[in-house]
Amino acid sequence: MLWSRSIVRRILWMHVVAVGTIALFVPLSLYLLLVAETSSLHREAMREQADRIASHLVTTGGRWRLDLPKDMRDLYSEALGRYIYAVVGDDGTVLFSSRYAAQAIFPDAPFTSKPEFLQAEPPHSNISGTRIPRTEGDHTVYIEVAENLSHRDVLIDDIVSNFIPRVAWITLPILLLLLGVETHVVRRVFRPVQEASERARQISPRRTDIRLSLQDIPSEIAPLVVAVNEALDRLEQGFRVQREFTADAAHELRTPITILRTRIDTLVDDRVAEPLRRDLETMTRVVTQLLEMAEVENMALGDSERADLLAVAADVIAFLVPLAIAEGRSIALSGVEEPVWVAGHAEVIGRAFRNLIENAIRHTPAGTVVEVIVEADGTVHVCDEGPGIADAEREFLFRRFWRRDRKRSGGAGLGLSIVRRIMELSGGSVTVANRTDGGACFTLRFRVVPAAADQDGAAVVQAAERDDGAAPAS
Amino acid sequence: MRVLIVEDNEELARLVVGGLAKAGHPAEHAATAAEARHMLAVDTYDAVILDLGLPDADGLVIVREMRARQDPTAILVLTARAGVDDRVEGLRCGADDYLVKPFAFEELVARLEALSRRPRAMQGQVLSIANLSFDTAGRQAFVDEVPHVLSARELAVLEMLMRRKGRVVPKKLVEDQLFGAGGDLSSNAVEVYVHRLRKQLAERGALVTIHTVRGVGYMIAEAK
Structure with missing residues (x-):
């Protein structure tokens, strides 16, 4: 059996089976009913005729006389050949008969005192009728009336024999029409369910505020919808708790570091302040990385977010270059000159760039340049002139807390x-990958999108950068 | 310049007020949004350092209020919030700059000074870096107090760089400043002026380096 998971299909499939069964049973049972009805009509008619014959049977001085009116005689004429009668004495002698060869119709059936329905013995089995007793004084006669069923009335004959081919087929179109109506009704009933599913499809970590509407939802399915909505409530709560935790953790960690940092910065003796400042910078970097990791782990971006890779790269480089120059290195931007719009969040993409560039600066010798290349196909390379990445390290590189040199302090190993x-x-x-002339080259591939109509977020940031050189937050 | 610092952490506020005083900027402290509103109503400041996480209100509310009544006071938002949308949100509300905790105190002072200068750029002042100084009113550069003659465009480039010392001046900004926005010029026109300026400063013994950040812009810093 082709058992489908679709409720609509299941219902329709069951309907088809039911329709098939009904289409078979209804004509059959109607046929049987009709047959039974015809035979009961026949019996009634036989009984009536026997009674009428009995009413014309009179006895005068021990002799029986039958005086049938003309219409009745016609009915039993041999020419018609349809109905026959016989009046038989209790000794088996035939007193009267519609046939020339006077004989009993049911000679083999024993006499009883009650009316009976009988069928003649073969080869006359198509003859069926009744026998009733009639008693006058101490004389009893039996009146037999029968009908030759092979000459039965045309109408009844037709009804019975033509019923299946002529009438039964009507049930099939009716049932098929019903099937069509049912399909329509079932589809209609399930439409709100389908709409709810469409809506549920839009739910994402970024859009946890969506709830399914209970309007028009069938009551059988309503509990499922309610349960889904409740699950969404818990999910949203979970996301919110996580976000709040990250925000609170950021505040609780950053405030004491800020106090410490300010205290060190306002120290007069630089010989004391400098090493403290370096230690604190390491600590700050670790905390920042942990918080960034926590944030991006629980983040989801909407589909509409887009960013200009060139602008983001320029901003990040402008922010990092003073630090790089202070450490005797430099950063350069090359590639396209026109904006490259890609899917993603400008601030988030900027963090990726910053982590890669900072990483490159830390792992390359002084005097080298970190090259950032933005290509029109949404690819960004961050290449350095350092020692490159050993093949053995490549698989660990992007793991959390992995660091090439554990003895060296610098970060939490979360950057990559x-x-x-x-x-x-x-x-x-x-x-x-490693460059042929040495040095590592990280390649980021983004999805290019058509230039954004709303460049609001990016535009605000860039305006601020261009204007006073404010650094991206980190 | 007079600074109001709105920060609920007393210890941090005390340190910032002390540090600013040492840097020559008298500062006052408000611990809550209500207190800040009151102080802003009765007094005038050149800049407000505003922490966003105040006990009685979101700091951004104060930014919006100030901008709604067209208060021109420079606002530097100081926050532990470093979420990806926070900075954009802060600047959209009307803050002039945004600094995430923890920050280098020097950075805070530099940003504050940059903010206070910005709207009054015409006002004369002397910018200096190592043995190089620049008088913005007299439009004159000095190396070891000795005045040197530079062309108008060289002076314009030098001024831009010195106003943002230690930070990158985007190439586009220099181009717009020198030749007007949308001006059609060969891509290395700016490079030519920078090269000339670099040469002249070196000849006169200025202990500064003008770094070219290829593809991004220029930055002036003390020579190493």
Whole structure:
């Protein structure tokens, strides 16, 4: 059996089976009923005729006399050949008969005192009728009336024999019409359910505020919808708690570091302040990475987010270059000159760039340049002139808390896993390769989108950058 | 410049007020949004350093209020919030700058000074870096107090760089400043002026370096 998971199909399938069964049984049972009805009509008619014959049977001085009116005689004429009668004495002698060869109709059936329905013995089995007793004084006679069923009335004959081919087929179109109506009704009933499913499809970590409407939902399915909505409530609550935790953690961690940092910055003796400042910077970087990781882990981006890779790269480089120059390195931007719009959040993509560039600066010798290349196809390369990535390290590189040199302090080893997570969020990828002339080259691939109509977010940030050189928050 | 610092953490506020005083900027402290509103109503400041996480209100509300009544006071938002949308939101509300905790105190002072200068750029002042100084009113550059003659465009480039010392000046900004926005010019026109300026400063013994950040812009810093 083709058992489908669709409720509509199941209902319709069951309907087809039911229709098939009904289409078979209804004509059959109607046929049987009709047959039974015809035979009861026949019996009634026989009984009536026997009674009428009995009413014309009179006895005068021990002799029986039958005086049938003309219409009755015609009915029993041999020419018609349809009905026959016989009046038989209790000794079996035939007193009267409609046939020339006077004989009993049911000679083999024993006499009883009650009316009976009988069928003649073969080869006359098409003859069927009744026998009733009639008693006058101490004389009893039996009146037999029968009908030759092979000459039965045309109408009844037709009804019975033509019923299946002529009438039964009507049930099939009726049932098929019913099937069509039912399909329509079932579809209608399920439309709100389908609409609810469409709405549920829009739910994403970014859109946890969506709830399914109970309007028009069939009461059998309503509990499922309510349960889904409740699950969404809990989900949204979970996301909110997580976000709040990250925000609170950021505040609780950053405030004491800020106090410490300010205290060190306002120290007069630089010989004391400098090493403290360096230690604190390491700590700050670790905290920042942890918070960034926590944030991007629980983040989801909407489909409409887009960013200009060139602008983001320029902003991040402008922010990082003073630090790079202070450490004897430089950063350069090359590739396209026109904006490259890709799917993603400008601030988030900027973090990916920042992590890669900071990483490159930390792992390359002084005097080298970190090259950022933006290509029109949404690819960004961050290449350095350092020692490159050993093949053995490549698989660990993007793991959390992995660091090449554990003895060296610097970060939590989260930078590259943040980059990878950001690329996941943006629907892109990150790969790493070594340059032929040495040095590592990280390649970020983004999804290019048509230039954005609303460049609001990016525009505000850029305006601020261009204007006073404010650094991106980090 | 007079600064109001709105920060609920007493210890941090005390340190910032002390540090600003040492840097020559008298500062006052408000611990709550209500207190800040009151102080802003009765007094005038050149800049407000505003923490967003106040006990009685979101700091952004104060930014909106100030901008709604067209208060021109420079606002520097200071926050532990570093969520991806926070900075854009802060700037959209009308803040002039946004600094995430923890920050280098030097950075805070530099940003504040940049903010206070911005609307009054015509006002004369002396910018200096190492042994190089620049008088914005007299439009004159000095190396070791000795005045040097530079062309108008070289002076314009130098002024832009010195106003943003230690930070990158986007190439586009220099182009617009020198040749007007949308001006048609060969892409290395700015590079030519920078190169000339670099050469002249070196000849006169200025202990500064003008870094070219290829594809991004220029930055002036003390020579190493």
